[in-house]
Amino acid sequence: MKIEDYTVLEIFKNVSFTKHELSxxxxxxxxxxxxxxxxxxxxxxxxxxxxxxxxxxxxxFFVNDDGKDFTTQFAIKDWWISDYISFFKNEKTVMSIECLQDAVVYRLSKEDFEFLCLNVPKIETFIRNKLQNAFASFQKRILEYLSLSAKDRYYNFINSYPEINSYIKNYHVASYLGITTESLSRIRKMNIKS
Incomplete structure (x- = not known):
């Protein structure tokens, strides 16, 4: 089923297309x-x-051999999500993707992704910029995980993603931050008392 022109323009914000490119x-x-x-x-x-x-x-999210769940990314309106290791390297999937709130997503296959990058160069530029931003965000997250306390990681999370924090479960936030739900509860209690 074809998607509407306005949906394409929402997916590729700030990119203008010809009618032929839209089709x-x-x-x-x-x-x-x-x-x-x-x-x-x-x-x-x-x-x-x-x-x-x-x-x-x-x-x-990723589940290790002990059955422990690690959230690697949240995705809300206007974000992209996938198992990029598997998608780009054609390896077995290690991530799972779960819907936390009723959602509408638009699926783009690897074959169609490659086709669009070749036939609509504006999309390749758009995707490259998105991937550069995502890579920088992941690197920042790794550095925060290595250098900041759990409390500081939590504050950075709620300041960076206030819209996400309001409707996801505590154990998902804790899993994303690499802490236990009990530690997250303690941090939140300290925040209320402050």
Whole structure:
């Protein structure tokens, strides 16, 4: 099913397209509606898609051999999400993606992604900029994890993503921050008393 012109323009903000380019792009995306709790991607396959979040909230997570869950990313409106290791390197998926709040996402396959980058160069520039920003954010997160206290990581999280913090569960936030839910509760109590 083709997506609408206005949806393409929302996905690729601040990029102008010709009518011909719009028609090429619209054929490449597939709309998916998800309910809270649904798994969009499980860690048993190779990830062949990336997803643009039109509405709702999703998270990517990894489960280690001991069954411990680690949230690696949250994604809300206007964000992209995938298992990028699997998507770009064609390796087995290690991440899963769960819907935390009813969502509408637009799926773009790797094949269609490559096609669009070749046939609509503006998209390659747009995606490159998005990936550069994402890489910088992941690197910043690693540095914060290595150098900041749990309390400081939490404050950075709520200041950076206030809209996410308001509707996700404590254990997802704790998992993202690399702390226990008990530690998160203590930090929040200290914040209330301050």
């Amino acid at each position: 090429i792009i619209k054929d490449r995306f597939e709309k998916i509606t998800l309910k809270k709790g649904e798994i969009l991607l499980d860690s048993k396959n190779t990830c062949k898609n990336q997803y643009f979040v039109y509405s709702g909230c999703l998270r990517s």
